[in-house]
Amino acid sequence: MVKPSLAVATSPAAAAPGGLAVSLQGVNKSFGMGNTYLPVLKDINLDVRRGELMLLVGPSGCGKTTLLSVMAGILDVDNGVVDVFGARVDKLSQSKKTRFRQANIGFIFQQFNLIPTLTATENVAVPLIIAGQPYRAALERARHYLSLVGLGERLEHFPPQLSGGQQQRVAIARALVAEPRLVVCDEPTAALDSSTGQLVMEMFRNVALSAERAIVVVTHDNRIFSYGDRIAEMLDGRIVDIHDNPDRVK
Amino acid sequence: MWRIGLKMLMGDRAKYLTLVGGVSVVVFLFIQQGSVFCGLIGRTAKPVEAIGAPIWVVDRNLQVVDEFKGLLDTDLLRVRSVEGVKWAVPLFIRQAQVRLPSGKFQAVRLVGIDGATLVGRPPRLLEGRIEDLNAPDAVIVGRAEMERLGSPQIGDTFEINDRRARVVGIADVPRDFLSNPYLYTTFERAVQYVPRERKLMNYILAAPKEGYAAQQVIADIERVTGLAAYDEDGMRWLTMNYYLRNTGIPVNIGISVALVFLVGMAIIGQTFYAFALQNEKYFGALKAMGAGSLTLVGMIMLQSVIIGLIGYGIGVGGGALIGYLGGQGKGKLAFYTPYQLLVISFIATMLICVLSSLLSIQRVLRLEPAVVFRG
Incomplete structure (x- = not known):
């Protein structure tokens, strides 16, 4: 089993049980310069708690995906604090950021991004192989996670041989296999029909979520809003509202 | 990650x-x-190999074995007088015209060897006996290109410059650059087959005595006689260098090889680039999941090296097959693959693959992992 470690300072909030998974303070991010200057994130302050499934919602172009990228450490901020489980991600060098992602972040993409020439098992094993785990051990662990998401019968199938819902379940297994503490999902149900989308979100709650893990889901699919513990609404690069979800599915 | 890289490559x-x-x-x-280049250039030196002697003594101004620069009879005696020379014999090589029974004429390379010692005789006789060369009108025919002489058999006769010649043997002689048939006879008879000239002998073949280094004997011959002397390899290179310097063969084939290199790099580079473009989102996903740039560069390099190795094996195999088939039977393909060519083509192949993959590598290096969230 991979037990990733990265020597980083831990904030008091992260150290406390039930503390914060992600803390963003005064985060700004822009693209371009001169005539093409475009501020995308404006003074973002946001906390994501451990054991929480947070939905990040808002119209297209409001900065949801950029914010997700910042949390995941794949996009640098112009200024502000990005604290993920006590690590100041905004202060890490690129190589440390790469190792941080390897150890702490799981990714789920709208288009799944499964490598079509690898079997489901091999796709799920990729994060473990990146982390340096032996190939056979990685495959063994990947099979276990595929069984957890109900694909024990599809281990040797290639992505093109799977339905959209099955591919997203493979992606969920891939996101979880290295036991990350933060899972970021970009429009995970956008490419799925309604019932399959519901199934995937149920899987997030039942399989992916745990007391020490947080999940952040970017979506504008209001059919799945009921699966979030809290919902952060964005508009024009700002967070305009954060509220508990009264309709949350138990 | 190398397994992942290979599966990404071979799965498509x-x-x-x-x-x-x-x-x-x-x-x-x-x-x-x-x-083909090596085969053609190598063929220019085949007359040297077909005769075979430790030391060749020639006129100082001789540039190529196909030139006829005569030596004096006294030169032979002076070579024999050099300390360290075990023996020295005259050799006569000329172009001559054979009149075939059909009435047609065919140019031949006439080789007159010393009748007493038979030094300079063909390397291997396929039919007949070498001793029969001393019989009246006797000639031995080289098998290469002998069909131009109507594929004569032992006992057949034809005319060389209006003088009778009778075949007493067939020899295994390599095909040379000019592709004329070889006729071997004795020195004394050879000079009768060609128009009379002041200097008849144009080569002296010699050998060093036991205990004397060939290069030292060569230097002594040059010092004492004022002639030029070469060992067999030196004589071969004298001829090959002449053709390399004075014919369009290197330029023509060099252009072909350069075009192959450029076109090959364009095709492979373009395909590699398309491959990288197609896999960009997967490389982006790998980067997001924590694969370092060096890991991804290693994967691409491995892919290009594997492609290079497999392609090299198939290409060399195909080339060898063409060479084998072209050299079978009466095939006239000039084809020789020295190990140096294999080494050079291996390096060139790897260079093409690595250079081609650089396009993909720079794209992957510049790839931001955030690209994975762009739809």
């Missing part, structure tokens, strides 16, 4: 076969053109 059959096919064709053309 169409791209994989295109890449391997492209490299194979490039290597095949490299080997084919290079071997």
Whole structure:
């Protein structure tokens, strides 16, 4: 089993049980310069708690995906604090950021991004192989996670041989296999029909979520809003509202 | 990650076969053109190999074995007088005209060897006995190109410059650059087959005594006689260098090889680039998941090296097959693949693959992992 470690300072909030998974303070991010200057994130302050499934919602172009990228450490901020489980991600060098992602972040993409020439098992094993785990051990662990998401019968199938819902379940297994503490999902149900989308979100709650893990889901699919513990609404690069979800599915 | 890299490469059959096919064709053309070049240049020196002698003594101004610069009879005696020379015999090589029974004429390379010692005789007799060369009108025919003489058998006769010649043997003689048939006879008879000249002998073949280094004997011959002397390898290179300097062979084949290199690099580079573009989102996903740039560069390099190795193997195999088939029977393909050509083409192949993959590598290096969230 991979037990990733990265020597980083831990904030008091992260150290406390039930503390914060992600803390963003005064985060700004822009693209371009001169005539093409475009501020995308404006003074973002946001906390994501451990054991929480947070939905990040808002119209297209409001900065949801950029914010997700910042949390995941794949996009640098112009200024502000990005604290993920006590690590100041905004202060890490690129190589440390790469190792941080390897150890702490799981990714789920709208288009799944499964490598079509690898079997489901091999796709799920990729994060473990990146982390340096032996190939056979990685495959063994990947099979276990595929069984957890109900694909024990599809281990040797290639992505093109799977339905959209099955591919997203493979992606969920891939996101979880290295036991990350933060899972970021970009429009995970956008490419799925309604019932399959519901199934995937149920899987997030039942399989992916745990007391020490947080999940952040970017979506504008209001059919799945009921699966979030809290919902952060964005508009024009700002967070305009954060509220508990009264309709949350138990 | 190397397994992942290879599966990404080989799983996409169409791209994989295109890449391997492209490299194979490039290597095949490299080997084919290079071997033809080596074969052609090598053939220019075949007369030296067909005669075979430790030391060749020639006129100082001789540039190529096909030139006829005569030596004086006294030169032979002076060579024999050099300390360290075990023996020295005259050799006569000229172009002559054979009149065939059909009435047609055919140019031949007439080789007159010393009748007493038979030094300079053909390397291997296929039919007949070498001793019969001293019989009246006797000639031995080289098998290469002998069909131009009507494929004569032992006992057949024809005319050389209106003098009768009778075949007493068939020899295994390599095909040379001019592709004229070889006729071996004795020195004394050879001079009668060609128009009378003041200097008849144009080569002296010699050998060093036991205990004397060939290079020292060569230097002594040159010092004492004022003639030029070479060992067999030196004589071969004298001839090959002449053709390299004075014919368009290197330029023509060099252009072909350069074009193969450029076209090959364009095809392979383009295919590699398309492969990288197609896999960009997967490389982006790998980067997001924590794969370092060096890891991804390693994967791409491994892919290009594997493509290069497989393509090299197929290309060399194809080239060798063409060479083998072209050299079978009466095949006249000039084809010789020295190990140096294999080494050079291997390096060139790897260079093409690595250079081609640089386009993909720079794209992956510049790839931001955030690209994975862009739809």
